[in-house]
Amino acid sequence: MFTFDSSKNDYKAVMFMYDTYSPDRRKFVTVASLKGKKWRLHEFAYEIVSARDGITLHERLHYRVRVKHVWDGYGGHNTVIYFDPISEKFHMLPIPEHGREKNEIAGLGILNECLCMARQEHDRGFEILIIKQDGIKESWTSLFS
Template identity: 35%
Template sequence: MALSHETPSHGGLVVIGSFRSKTWTVVHFPYRVSSVKSSPVVNENLHWFTSTESWSRFFARHQVIYFNPRKNIFRKLPMPLPKDGNGDILLGLGVLEGCLCMVRSCEHLTDRMDRVEVLVMKKYGIKESWTSMFILSNLPNLHIYDNVLPLFFTKNGEILMKIGKNCVRAYNPNDNSQRDIRIPAYSPYFYAAVYEESLASPIDYN
């Protein structure tokens, strides 16, 4: 579990907790950031994407960083080649079949966007292993300040993703089809997390 508290100009503090050992560690976040989102765990490292521009955390270019709890260090993760040469605007990080994945905007700097690209890092830590999985288009009412979180593959090969504040969408890479997943109890905002059956309870984000 990771909780972050950051200040735009001087980084901040990250609290790392373990449910098994019931221990907590406070570490300094050594980046000048204005946004820290997502914290998937891959290769025993916790990951976030950060923006280093203070003028606008949503329109700023992003870098993925990770924290290694064993060595108690932060490092930058190699990024894929940017689409426009200046860096990418990221909307979310996730894990698909054990590999870190990211969602980046395919649009120019604008409030609304219609297309996003999903990439996966097939070999952890290797820049050249970033591979484009697919591009999602015709996304309804997606803003640059919304998250797009890849969740998991379903049994029929669809990829389930949480898009924006209250939408879950299934994408089928075989025929490029998309469909919305109806949420029984409507809420203006809800959280989604992947949970594997075990004796540990899921994290209560709310």
């Protein structure tokens, strides 16, 4: 996936990889600047099983990720992380809890220049939410269920 770094007037490519030859299938991220044309191994602190979507908003790449849980193996796509191309760091986006159940994020998108997500509710269908202020958990607003 690509995102733009306005501080350097450059595009950056971000790729999630895993080492198929290691016994634990170690995961890592590589980042490359299109001007620099060199891939760099990047520190990645999250224990994820998969990353989907790669939605770019305000120069940040957002992914819905499946996190590995110690108590139950593999959960659903249950959180959102984003890559900041200026600092070249990943951050977890706070998302609202979903009662006692795990979040199951069905997809990410952009609506009115805000990140939105579709979240599956096991017994009621789907809920569509948008975040009005980046990084502020309380700014998530449910549009409809």
